[in-house]
Structures are given as structure tokens and as C-alpha cells.
Amino acid sequence: MKIKIWNGQEYAGNPGRGPVRTNKPVYSSQPLYIAARPSDDQAARRNAKEIINELNALIGLKGVKKLIEEIYAFVEIQKCRQIERLAVEPLSLHMIFKGNPGTGKTTVARILGKLFKEVGVLPKGHLVEVERADMVGEFIGHTAQKTREQIKKALGGILFIDEAYSLARGGEKDFGKEAIDALVKGMEDHRDNLILILAGYQDEMDWFVESNPGLRSRFPVHLSFPDYSSLELLDIADLMLKKKQYELSSGAREELRFVIEKEQKCHENSGNARLVRNLIERAMRRQAVRLLKPGNKMTRDDLMLLKREDLIGEANDI
Incomplete structure (x- = not known):
């Protein structure tokens, strides 16, 4: 996944003369991090720290907080490397959230949306929360259309699918498979403008990922949300x-x-x-x-x- 920084005007590297501002997105065969102006970057970092503090104020979720802090740090360092004209690494941010209801999955997803907006990964950072009924239709072709509509709503932010495993429960003839195919295509078509989070019970999500080998490689980040004491x-x-x-x-x-x-x-x-x-x-x-x-x-x-x-x-x- 290429990550583009969306802080005000965009910048492209210009060897020998330093950063040059341009109003057009900059594309590259390599993942590209576009540096923000210093004043914008400082404000964004302050806001990002406030969002991280909001995350840390949540009760429990030690493992979740640790992984999100690692993702945030990695994105920031890649931005610094871009400024210094060093090679940058791609980072796929599509995620799977595993845990029982009430363990903070949706809350964390909202915080992630705000954080990714501040660090420049997403232009909007809003959260669109859906479930099977919002995507699966009643006749052939209807499901793909409904799924594309939800993807369109989420562009620039996060599409959060609760009980995502239900999309694969009906077998090959179920329209849920059509929704999965439409989601995979949407991930490819909007790789710079959309993050997909699939959520559900631990065991069911493990089964879901195993049932569709193509999903595992597309969702490298798995977060487990334990029950509270x-x-x-x-x-x-x-x-x-x-x-x-x-x-x-x-x-x-x-x-x-x-x-x-x-x-x-x-x-x-x-x-x-x-x-x-x-x-x-x-x-x-x-x-x-x-x-x-x-x-x-x-x-x-x-x-x-x-x-x-x-x-x-x-x-x-x-």
C-alpha cells in the first residue's frame, strides 16, 4: 500500500534544490511519503500526540496500544526518511480486530481514523461502520452494488465491518462471497484512500481468514481485544x-x-x-x-x- 501525506499542499522531492511545492499528487513506482510544511507538521504531531493520549486513557488493551504506537512511530519515521531522501518501506494498514462485544473494537477504530488523518495516511479519517445486511443484497448484482456504495461512503477514511465472518458463512452460492470479492476489488482500486477493518469474535475471525487465503496477505495487522477483568x-x-x-x-x-x-x-x-x-x-x-x-x-x-x-x-x- 502506498501511503501519501495529505497535509495541506503536497511536496515532491527535487534533487539539488530541496522540496518543491506542487498542487498535484505525486506518484511513484515506490511507496511515497510526501513531507508536510514544518508548521503544519508540528501541529499535526501535537494533535497526533493528543489522540495517542486518548487511546492510552482507555482502560486495559495493553497489547492493542503497543501495536498502534508502533504503527504511528513507523509512519512518522518513514516521513523523516522521505525528507532525507532515504528509501521508505510500504505499510499495509488493513486490519482484523478479534474479540468479544464490548471490548473496545469500534472505539479504537474511531481513534485510529483520527490518528491516521493527523499523520497524513488518510485525508478524512472518518469511520463508516457496517455489517452484513448493509452489503449483501437479495439478487445477483445487488450485493456488489451495495458494497460499492459503502466503500464510496468510506473513501478517505475507514470502513469497519462488524461480524465480518458472516459474509462467508453461506458457502459458495451465498451472496456474501460476492461482497467479499467487491471488497477485495475496492481495496485494490482505492489502495491510497481507504483502510478496511474486519471485526468479530476471535474464533470466527480465525476461521474466516483461513477460509479465504487471499484475505490473510491483505490484512497483515491483527489486533486481539481481550475481555476485561x-x-x-x-x-x-x-x-x-x-x-x-x-x-x-x-x-x-x-x-x-x-x-x-x-x-x-x-x-x-x-x-x-x-x-x-x-x-x-x-x-x-x-x-x-x-x-x-x-x-x-x-x-x-x-x-x-x-x-x-x-x-x-x-x-x-x-
Whole structure:
């Protein structure tokens, strides 16, 4: 994949006279990194660092953060090598995300889009999230058309396909295969203007890649999103509550931890961060009912505090 830098005006190397600005894209048989003006580059780096900090502020995901930091560093170094007229290496950024629901796959994809825009890999960096129903049609030719439409929406950014393995479940006669073929063609046609991320459960995504040998070479970056521990889920709950201007009483925190651990023991896929979000939203509704009972005099602290009684029995109600 050739990576082009899209920071304002583009520059092409001009031996003997230094960089020369041009309004036209520069093409080469080799992957080309086009250096941005120093002022633009400094601003982009500041913004990129802020985005990296946003990524690092997420709970857990140590392996994911490490790999993304490596990708960011590699892109930056290739830009420096381009300025010095050194050979640069190609980097394919199509990815496969593996993990259970609620482990942060979509959140990380959005952050990646913003990061790739700042470092010049993508001109827009937006995320288009789709699933099988958005691409697979009901008759021959319809699927390719629908898939091309989704690709067109994602140009300049990231096309994120959730439960991507479902495209191959129907066998040779299923229209899902037509969608896969259209995606592969789109990757080739828009190699400088599109990043594709396929996401889904670990085992299903491993099967999906093995079922189509052509996919493995096109998706060299595989990120695994592990389930959160109970303590990590409590930290996620604290972040969610802080944003919503709520807080837990000591009893409510104990109850929340009990419910989370019970769900993790009873269900292999407990829902992770989605479970926490559902628990909190249900507790907020219960708190509202409690506070509106006749005779209650609400204070600011009452409006912010969730109590144990707001969480008891949550696992059976969400």
C-alpha cells in the first residue's frame, strides 16, 4: 500500500534544490511519503500526540496500544526518511480486530481514523461502520452494488465491518462471497484512500481468514481485544459515571462488583463494557423512580448518588 501525506499542499522531492511545492499528487513506482510544511507538521504531531493520549486513557488493551504506537512511530519515521531522501518501506494498514462485544473494537477504530488523518495516511479519517445486511443484497448484482456504495461512503477514511465472518458463512452460492470479492476489488482500486477493518469474535475471525487465503496477505495487522477483568470494568464504570456526573455509594460499588463477577462466572461472554453501560443506565432509571417518590426532598448530592438499592437485582433486569 502506498501511503501519501495529505497535509495541506503536497511536496515532491527535487534533487539539488530541496522540496518543491506542487498542487498535484505525486506518484511513484515506490511507496511515497510526501513531507508536510514544518508548521503544519508540528501541529499535526501535537494533535497526533493528543489522540495517542486518548487511546492510552482507555482502560486495559495493553497489547492493542503497543501495536498502534508502533504503527504511528513507523509512519512518522518513514516521513523523516522521505525528507532525507532515504528509501521508505510500504505499510499495509488493513486490519482484523478479534474479540468479544464490548471490548473496545469500534472505539479504537474511531481513534485510529483520527490518528491516521493527523499523520497524513488518510485525508478524512472518518469511520463508516457496517455489517452484513448493509452489503449483501437479495439478487445477483445487488450485493456488489451495495458494497460499492459503502466503500464510496468510506473513501478517505475507514470502513469497519462488524461480524465480518458472516459474509462467508453461506458457502459458495451465498451472496456474501460476492461482497467479499467487491471488497477485495475496492481495496485494490482505492489502495491510497481507504483502510478496511474486519471485526468479530476471535474464533470466527480465525476461521474466516483461513477460509479465504487471499484475505490473510491483505490484512497483515491483527489486533486481539481481550475481555476485561472485573477491576477493569469497575474502572470503566467510574469513567462512565464521571462523564454523566453520577457517583456510587460504597454499598453501590460493592453491589456493582458483585453483579459483574457473577455475570463473568455465569456467561463466557458477559458483554464487557456493554454490560457495565447497561447496568449503570438501569441504575440511573431506578434512582429516578426512587427520588420521585412522594415526600422526597432532593438535593444536588441526591441527584448525583447511586445507592446499593439502585443496583440490587440488576443482572436479572438488563
